[in-house]
């Protein structure tokens with residue numbers, strides 16, 4: 319009985335860690351936009367520095383764009399390019 323309870327507690331905390339991992343890594347996996355950044359044909363996912371949500375863009379010929387999620391106007395070089403692994 320004791321052993322079984324311990325096992326389920328362990329599984330629970332492992333599960334919690336798994337759920338937290340993608341959120342924590344999202345920003346670390348991203349890279350900053352530079353003047354050398356080129357858009358991909360399929361578009362790029364930009365990570366908003368304000369709300370951490372992603373916006374898909376298809377070209378970089380703008381100086382600043384408004385985040386569709388939080389409506390903040392973010393300068394080009396303040397955005398980060400999210401690492402897409404879907």
Ligand SMILES: [Zn+2]
Nearest residue numbers: 366369385388
């Ligand atoms: Zn935003």
